[in-house]
Amino acid sequence: MRTQVAIIGAGPAGLFLAHLLARAGVDAVVLERRTRDYVEGRVRAGVLEQGTVALMERLGLDARLRAEGLVHTGTNLAYDGEIFRIDMAALTGGSAVTVYGQQEVMRDLFDAAESRGVRIVFEAEDLRLDGLTGDRPSVAFTRNGVAQSLACDFVAACDGFHGVGRASIPADVLKVYERVYPFGWLGILAEVPPVNHELIYANHAHGFALASMRSPTRSRYYVQVGLDERIEDWSDERFWDEVETRLGPQASAGLVRGPSFEKSIAPLRSFVAEPMRYGRLFLAGDAAHIVPPTGAKGMNLAVSDVAMLAEALTLHYAERDASGLDGYSARALARVWKAERFSWWFTGLTHRFPDMDAFARRMQVAELAYIRGSKAAQTAIAENYVGLPMGFGGEPSNR
Incomplete structure (x- = not known):
């Protein structure tokens, strides 16, 4: 088999x-070690930045997104039993985010693949990358x-944190920055x-x-738990009681309880590998970096990576210009x-850390109170939440 770009x-x-x-018009083959059902069925992120939505529109993959996605022009913070709203649209000139699950994004990408000439080889196992420093790499x-x-000609490692891509870079070349948090998120889905x-x-x-959602009738909730917690110890009743307590009486006034149909615990970490x-x-997405889910940046970062990489590869093949690849x-790491x-x-603003003393707790509350009363602080949050410029297609990336 031969292609221009092998995507792992x-x-x-x-x-x-x-x-x-x-x-x-660049030829590529995608190698995936799992089945489509497995990849599409993974429960992941649900908030799309404005740049991700724009890219789906640019690719003509936004029909269901426009029909089913929930556009949010603001977000809310709760503390000490009260809640306040950050009006993202007003603070950023009309920008918003869209709630649309990663599972739905994957369905759109898979459904359109064959008709658009996207070649995918599922159940490709025991991958090994060879010749990466020469001019004839292979997988x-x-x-x-x-x-x-x-x-x-090139290999794009989009194979996640545990994939073969980053592992193929020599240890004396790769620099890793990491913080593992002393807690996780226990999450449920409920109708x-x-x-x-x-x-x-x-x-x-x-x-x-x-308190999040996937649709007007499907909710996604999370609570912070210790890393030693077990799912079996969290009945639905216990979970709902804890959600109601943590949201506070004002925010939880309209809470509707129901049986969960998915329950899992996810650890939190910050991780960056350099260079990409x-x-x-080339590394992209979780192969190069992991963020805590607070702020919903994971999938959106992956999208910005590959948008830049696709632009660089297109420039190389269209004009024999290697500047984008170099x-x-x-650009991506910035x-x-x-x-x-x-x-x-x-994450530091909203979570309770095991070593947090009374002073640190009061500092959190003071910062939340400051944000509540400061347009400047809310603007900084809004700009980051809706998504900083992705830095491709002539769009500036230095904000």
């Missing part, structure tokens, strides 16, 4: 890149027990209407809580670190 991983990063390259893999090889038409981020003495290029290998890592900063800061 059929998650959001890999499929967005494949669609962008197909649109530009070896097995499928149905048969050894195969994909020759290419109940949301408690509010917009998200609520709650800071409580018991810990963080988030090694020879003919500058990809620095936006990555801004998103890492916001997610780290927002």
Whole structure:
């Protein structure tokens, strides 16, 4: 097999890149070790930045998004039993976010793949990357027990935190920055209407809580828990009691309880690997960086990575201009670190840390009170929440 770009991983990063390259006439093959059902069924993010929505529109993949997505022009913070709203649209010149689950995004990407010439090889196992520092890289893999090889010009590793892509970069080349948080998020999905038409981020003495949604009839809730907690110890009743307590009486006034049909605990970490290029290998999405889910930046960062990478690859093939590829890592990381900063800061503002003393707790409350009364502070949050410029297609990336 031969292609111009071998894409490892059929998650959001890999499929967005494949669609962008197909649109530009660049040949690519996506290798995915799982099945489509597995990839599409993973419960993940649900808030799309304005840049991600714009890219789906640009690719003509926005029909269901426009029909079913929930546009949010604001978001809410709760503390000490009270709630206040940040009017993102008013503070950013009309910008908003759209609630539309990653599962739905993946369905749109997969459904349009075949008709648009996006080639995906599922159940490609035992991947190995060769020749990354030469001019003839290749990807070896097995499928149905048969050894195969994909020759290419470049490899785009969109294969997540545990993938083969980043692991193929020598340790003396790769610099890793990481913070592992001493808690996780226990999340549920339930067929109940949301408690509010917009998200609520709650800071409580018991810990963080988030009231979110996937549709007008399906809600997604989270509570902060210790890393030693077990799902089996959290009955639905206990979960709902804790959500109601942490949201406070004002924010939880319209809470509707119901049985959960999905329940899981996710650990939190901040992680960045530099550089995002090694020879003919380029990292994108979770292969290069992880953010805490606070602020909903994970999938959106993956989209901005591959938008920049697709632009650079298109420039290379159309004009034999390597400047975009040479500058990809620095351009992508400039936006990555801004998103890492916001997610780290927002996590610190809203969560209860094990070593937090009375003074640190009062500092959190004081900062929330300051934000509540400061247009400047709310503007900074709004700009980051709706999404900083993605830095591709002539769009500035230095805000």
